[in-house]
Structures are given as structure tokens and as C-alpha cells.
Amino acid sequence: MCRFPVRLPRRLLSIATLSSRARLLLACPVCGHVYEYGISNFEQVRFRTSDPFLNHRAVLYSVNFSCGTSACGKQAEIMAVGAEDISIAFLLNVWSHWTLHVGCRGGHQLKCPAVVYWEISRVSPRAHLPA
């Protein structure tokens, strides 16, 4: 797994530490590899700067698409961070080169469909991590 430390909204992590089954598919903003992160990968860090997600400087995006295996139909959700002043069009250009090391909930190896099939939303910095 890529070792780059990705900063996530503080609230999301404090929820995560309460649930040992929390997992999240997260795209590394540096190398573009997507791995599943579990509870043991999360770490609470006391930063000197305030939460950039609450300051509207960073955005956590949720990218949804369905598993490419026919008749599976399960939705996959990949989290990705971006700076507030970077456009979605630019991010899509970067994200379309993701390397996926994750499966859908049905156990199939996930592949990214063409970006026109992606559904992208912004995750509130106060959101809960999906268990």
C-alpha cells in the first residue's frame, strides 16, 4: 500500500475510530493508487493548522460508479481529496488515471468505467464514515 499520509476531515476520523469495521476506498492524491483503508490505517494527528476541510480549502469528494462485472450492479465509492480552487474538470483528468487495487462489495476486481459514468459529490466535513 502507498504510504503517503492523506489528510481527512477530523470529524470523519473520530467516527472511524469508534467503529472497527469502518473502511474506505481512498485515492492517493500523489500517486493515484486506490486502496482500501481500514481502522488500523487511520491515525489521529494534532495538526497546528485548523482542519482545511472546515476552512473550505480542501474538499473530500465521493466518486461513485457501478462494478463493471455484468449483472453485479454494486456501487463502489472511492474517496478523493482535492483543493477547493482546483476544478472538477482538472481533477477528472488526474483521477481518470487511477490504479485500482480494490474490489467491489461482491468481491470483483474494480475497474474504472469512463468518467461519463461517474457520479461525483462533495462529502460534508461533518459526514460519517460508511461502516
Ligand SMILES: [Zn+2]
Ligand atoms: Zn500514494
Ligand SMILES: [Zn+2]
Ligand atoms: Zn461486483
